[in-house]
Amino acid sequence: MFDDPLTTGLVGLAAMFVLILAQVPVGIAMGVIGVVGTGLIIGFGPALTLLATEPSAAIAAEGLAVIAMFLLMGNLAHVGGLSDELYRLAYVYLGHRRGGLIFATVGACAGFGAICGSSVATAATMARIALPQMLERGYAKSLAAGSIAAGGTLGMIVPPSVVMILYAILTENSIIALFLAAIVPGLMAVAFYFVAVAIVVKRNPGLAPLGERIDWPERRRAARKSWAVILLAVIVSGGIYSGIFTVSEAASVGASVALLLALVRKRLTRPKFLSALGETASNTGLIFVIIIGASVFSYFATLSGLPAATVAWIEGLGLEPLMVILLLMLFYLVLGALFDTIAAMVLTLPFVYPLVIGMGYDPIWWGVVMIVVIELGMITPPIGINVFVLHGMARDLPLRTIFRGVVPFVFADLARLIVLILFPALSLWLPGQLGWL
Template sequence: MIGPLGITALGFAGLFMLMFLRIPIGIAMGITGFVGFGVISGFGPAITLFGTEPAQVLSNANLAVIPLFLLMGSLATVSGLSDDIYRLIYALVGHWPGGLACATVGGCAGFGAVCGSSPATAATMGQIALPQMLKRGYSPALATGTIAAGGTLGMLVPPSIVMVIYAFLAREFVIDIFIAALIPALLAVVLQMLAVLVFVRLWPNSAPAGERLSWAERAKIARGSWGVLVMIGAVMGGLYSGVFTVNEAAAVGVLVAFLFALGRRSLTREKVMRMVGETASNTAMIYVIIIGASIFTYFVTAARLPGALTEMFGALDVPPLVVIAGILAMYLVLGCVFETISSMVITLPFVLPVVTGLGYDPVWWGIVLIMAIELGMITPPVGINVFILHGIDRSIPLKTIFAGIVPFAVADLLRIAIVVLFPALALWLPHALQ
């Protein structure tokens, strides 16, 4: 009687109430989806979802890559490979004004390629780069803003855990998402470095130039960083050449990182137990979110919300880009309130049909969506990367970190606009490699 929009509005009200009661997002989505689907289609079929959906998610081989990426990132940190990335890039650009910040952006991108997680990238690079920048006279705003914004590259630089989740929920090949992200990720690195240079140009005293290393010294550092180059080459080269599947590439990355940690004698019983425990805990959390999202999708579909929204937007006398802009604005607002994965899995069941109904490619939308929700990781009031940096050095106020993020947020908005206006930046490479 109240129609699809009314039914789903009641469902979302229940979901928000459960979240307000501090029930984990995955469980809250599962409960809402069960009750909503039960009201529409009967509680008999709804009960079966608690058996079929967990079994489908847990038996899906494509999702097995999630714990492998998490473990690979932990091993890369313990073995010192993340330090190698930073030293190598700093040797090349550290003599620029703001060069240490540019090296941090490059280090975040490099670590993101072996980690796949934005919070892990921000935390790791924060521990490595923040003391170095502050010691060399960088302003706290630029130092923390660079790391918080650079940390979001862990989500965009493939391979990425969020891309795996999107590919599963959108039923797309994850390798297509990885390939589509390469050019936008490179664009992200370039624009963030430009943001650093603009910041330094406006406030010269915020980032003194470092010493210029000779080519002999750079070669020595490069030789000392061969481990991380081998690891990235093995994972990325094997993946994009077709030698490895995604799971195999992640397994090879874990093996390489483990061998380096073993060879450098950096593994202890305590570190191994901590890594395994953190990997298991984070994997369980992600799986619960995916299972809850799958059950919630049944409710949204049964309520016929995707079809109703597609018809409603189709009837509007506005260009499709206006609709896309409105959806992106919604994600920017959601990013201020929700954790990033949560905002994606909650909205994807009804947003993706609208986007594809407008004629857009779901692979392109995956990249645009990830860029939009990664911006939420540095915007107030949640801004998880900001709080990670504040936790590393509590002497730096939150308002200082948020102030330092402003130029990077502008660069991210510019990047989103460019990829929206020129979809070929994301789609050309996947089509060329088919």
């Protein structure tokens, strides 16, 4: 059976999914199958060298240091109280409207996602800040929880995003071009969520009571108190898009500024600092294990001819390119519900990326669309990573309640996804105008 590389590849792919379903970490499962599969094809001597070359290549890759720096920046920003101030700023301007706290939560998720670049971290942070306030003011548990789970996904699409950085590195595309391409879809996500919430609370006002109107002097005070959030966002985003910093430099500067802000505000204690470092190290280590495992598995998959065979098989079906894209969307919806965003993307890139590019689609556009559909999977049953994160932080909220609350946001995401697929210019116009395409 193992004399045929393609058969070996298919068996290896099935074995990898069996390991993942058996709760073996994704990175470990990909690495083990990659080494064993490569050994069966070309011998175990060369295969075992992958365990030396791939980890050293990942650790030495300068681009991957960006991930650690952005994660550290997000953790230090949270320690410095920036997430609380961001929510307060959104609340004083939007809280008086029906569903205003939901609007504030979504807006704060977008802002914090731009700082930390992580969907799960955004959902976890806003669960601590926004959920108690919404429940205290009489908001329905389902809508309150659903807005946080869905708002957390904005951390994946609002630049700078860890997943976007990883996609750009693995596919050898420009990180800045991808960031620019995500700006309009990110703004669309916030707008579509606002429309969905407005429709829901109009039909059932009892889900979201009216809040108190904050006067303009208090709004200006809240804006002044949020100077640190604005400063960090301007330095990082402004530095990247103006060309002052490379992405790597912006990540390092952002982490340094977040550290200085926490120190100046006297919020950085030794335990909090060590906790931020520990959380950054653990998350970075997890991502690196996935990257190393994916590199080993990709080597095996290429040797077996699986990517080329997959492309040839789909092309042989004679489907229109748009139909292929729609089938991939269904595939990623299922995959996003079962795996976290990074794992879902890394697992499929060796097969899907050549197919999409071969049909003539732009790799930057595809990166945005793929991330949008995977993030949608993070709030859909049966797994919905963000839903389980929220449930873990608020045990008194049943999973059924949270899933019921995300329904309006799922429809909003589906509408946005359709628009982005039908009108690629929404993603490509800005990087094109600024000369990054």
